[in-house]
Amino acid sequence: MIVVKTQEEIELMRESALIVSKTLGEIAKAVKPGVSTLELDKIAEECIRDQGAIPGFLGLYDFPNTLCMSPNAQVVHGIPNNDPLVEGDIISIDCGAIKNDFYGDHAYTFAVGEIDPETEKLLQVTKESLYVGIREFKANNRVGDVGYAIQNHCEKHGYGVVRELVGHGLGRKMHEDPEMPNYGRRGRGKKFIEGMVVAIEPMINLGTQRIKQHRDGWTITTLDGKPSAHFEHDVAIVNGKPELLSTFAYVYEALGIKSDEENEFRKTALIL
Numbered sequence: 162m163i164v165v166k167t168q169e170e171i172e173l174m175r176e177s178a179l180i181v182s183k184t185l186g187e188i189a190k191a192v193k194p195g196v197s198t199l200e201l202d203k204i205a206e207e208c209i210r211d212q213g214a215i216p217g218f219l220g221l222y223d224f225p226n227t228l229c230m231s232p233n234a235q236v237v238h239g240i241p242n243n244d245p246l247v248e249g250d251i252i253s254i255d256c257g258a259i260k261n262d263f264y265g266d267h268a269y270t271f272a273v274g275e276i277d278p279e280t281e282k283l284l285q286v287t288k289e290s291l292y293v294g295i296r297e298f299k300a301n302n303r304v305g306d307v308g309y310a311i312q313n314h315c316e317k318h319g320y321g322v323v324r325e326l327v328g329h330g331l332g333r334k335m336h337e338d339p340e341m342p343n344y345g346r347r348g349r350g351k352k353f354i355e356g357m358v359v360a361i362e363p364m365i366n367l368g369t370q371r372i373k374q375h376r377d378g379w380t381i382t383t384l385d386g387k388p389s390a391h392f393e394h395d396v397a398i399v400n401g402k403p404e405l406l407s408t409f410a411y412v413y414e415a416l417g418i419k420s421d422e423e424n425e426f427r428k429t430a431l432i433l
């Protein structure tokens with residue numbers, strides 16, 4: 162069952178999303194060779210609590226931490242540990258927060274220092290595919306339109322689109338209907354309507370689309386050991402069009418990146 166949100170609820174969800182956005186911005190300042198994923202996890206938990214929210218993943222389905230930390234060949238759901246990040250790594254960081262009973266949920270894949278050009282391109286194309294997908298999340302389009310757009314964009318580059326893990330509706334629950342696969346057929350699946358809020362989150366592999374799950378019951382890695390990237394935004398349908406609730410602006414501010422990629426998905430300029 163799809164739970165549509167009122168304009169007031171969407172504003173509350175924007176607040177939750179931006180708490181996560183700010184947290185990813187703090188994390189962006191700290192991602193560097195030598196830092197452990199557990200140290201980053203502590204920074205994130207503090208940042209979320211300082212904003213009057215609670216970590217959305219901690220304890221959810223018994224997940225033990227605030228952040229899902231998935232380096233290199235890990236796709237998603239990696240558990241923070243004491244291993245230091247190393248120059249040339251990539252690290253996919255997924256973060257959730259709850260405020261006013263609503264979840265925010267978004268993710269960014271960071272480069273640790275200098276990374277090889279092939280992996281850099283994977284990050285760039287995966288992030289592009291996120292916006293290509295978001296553009297299709299509008300009234301009267303269907304779930305398959307978003308999936309098709311993401312799949313088509315990534316497969317053009319020869320990348321593997323993970324099938325087993327998907328985006329999702331978002332609200333008072335972390336995972337609501339509909340499921341939002343990153344692959345699909347145009348015009349198929351549930352129809353989008355005003356007030357829907359979803360998390361769109363391409364998980365894209367440099368090599369094979371195939372994945373495996375580790376014995377810890379959480380960590381997912383690529384079957385061929387090649388890198389995987391993950392970017393995620395929270396998006397609402399407002400006046401029939403996709404409107405971003407989350408932003409990478411805090412990450413970009415921390416990293417000194419200039420970008421106008423989000424402008425078309427926002428009614429008014431974001432004030433940081």
Ligand code: MG
Nearest residue numbers: 255266267268
């Ligand atoms: Mg997420």
Ligand code: MG
Nearest residue numbers: 266360362393
């Ligand atoms: Mg999600």
